[in-house]
Amino acid sequence: VQLQASGGGVVQAGDSLKLSCSAPGRSFSSFAIGWVRQAPRSEREFVAGIGWRAERTAYGDSVKGRFTISRENDKNTVYLQMNNLKPEDTAVYYCVDDGSLDQILSDWRHVGLGSGTLVTVSS
Numbered sequence: 001v002q003l004q005a006s007g008g009g010v011v012q013a014g015d016s017l018k019l020s021c022s023a024p025g026r027s028f029s030s031f032a033i034g035w036v037r038q039a040p041r042s043e044r045e046f047v048a049g050i051g052w053r054a055e056r057t058a059y060g061d062s063v064k065g066r067f068t069i070s071r072e073n074d075k076n077t078v079y080l081q082m083n084n085l086k087p088e089d090t091a092v093y094y095c096v097d098d099g100s101l102d103q104i105l106s107d108w109r110h111v112g113l114g115s116g117t118l119v120t121v122s123s
Contacts, residue, residue, distance in 0.1 A: 002114030021095030029073035037091035
């Protein structure tokens with residue numbers, strides 16, 4: 001079962017959005033989860049990642065200080081709180097899973113993507 005991202009929308013610069021990632025039909029509480037994004041005509045970009053116990057997090061340079069990743073394993077959900085959104089944050093956002101945060105940090109360019117959610121930030 002692929003991961004499903006949701007919560008995207010159209011917002012203005014400076015606004016906030018909270019994305020959710022779930023895996024209907026299975027538990028990912030023992031997996032690290034990451035968020036990646038892909039804008040039109042651009043390469044995939046690492047956004048954030050979190051260990052399976054939330055013991056570690058990691059962020060891409062372009063979102064540090066603005067985005068926060070968190071998880072609620074009892075709800076089988078990972079979140080991405082996005083604050084102070086900028087037009088350059090416009091992209092389709094996907095969540096990915098792997099055995100550890102270190103594996104996500106090394107593999108995010110190549111892992112398969114499930115269904116993403118579109119975030120559009122207007123200036």
